[in-house]
Amino acid sequence: MENRKYKIIIIDDNQAFINAMKFLFSKRNDVEVIGEANDGVQFLKLIETVKPDLVLMDRILPGIDGIKLVKTAQEFGYNLKILGVTMSDDPTIHAQMNQSGFIGGILKSQFFEDFDQALKKIENNETYFPILI
Template sequence: MNTDLPNIILVDDHDLFRDGLKTLLELNNIGKVVAQASNGLEFIELLHHNDADLVLMDIEMPRMNGIEALQKAMEIKPDIKVLAISMFTDHQYYYDMMTSGAKGFVFKTANLEELSNAIRSVLKGGTFFSAALLQEMIIKYRQEKNQTDSQPEIELNSKEIEILTYMVDGLSAKEIADKTNLSPKTVSNYKTLMLEKTGSKNAVSLVVYAIKNQLIEL
């Protein structure tokens, strides 16, 4: 096996799913699984003595769910990169997971290419949203908007919207800088200002805010 592969922790309460995912990741040289947990509590316990480049974590699990586990993990290792992977169709779970610090979301029905792209995007410092999830979010929020006919209180300028659009595509700050002819520091400054404007906790929740308020076209 390629020793340069990223170290990955799998957190899911289904043994067969974890075993299958481990085989898929390692046979296709996407990552090396260094630890596994069947619930959030086990994950927190093993996190103290396992370093990983990425965590693939389900949401609904016994003893401690993914949302609570992620919140506790962020207290232990604030720089941890977690990619949520689930079958959930309740949008509140997506939002809670993302605002808690997840870098992206992939459905368990994703194909190998999408999963691989998600892992690469998160590892390089970007974000990733399943195409299916984006479509569901867009439909849901448009329906809500039609019912309330409300306008977003926050307005973003053209450069901010451009940067946000690239964020949705999973680009890192450096890649966005290359696309926009800005420095990575300037891109980061734009992100910080947008977080302050919208009251978002992190880059992922900022993207959710933009989609919810139809500030970007997808």
């Protein structure tokens, strides 16, 4: 991995998950959390002001779900790399995420086991969906 710091936004309706991610990322030198949101509306407002390298987005959100939110962000012209995080290990769900514009999808339960591999793939403009392999 090249020596850079990735600017990340976390969007999840579970504030405890966001807080855990922020704490764990604070121990890393290659990641900086530059924003957070608990729903799609907050996220759309946030990306007007910050420019992340990567968005970590829960698939299920209040209001606009993650799959619709990715499409909405694309329609507004935002070219974002969005890594989906989900509790679901259903391959159909991960295929939907892949088809809707997520650059990857990882399980929350496997997040830190899979994150570095996902980041390497994303650096190379490849997708990362280990459930679909």
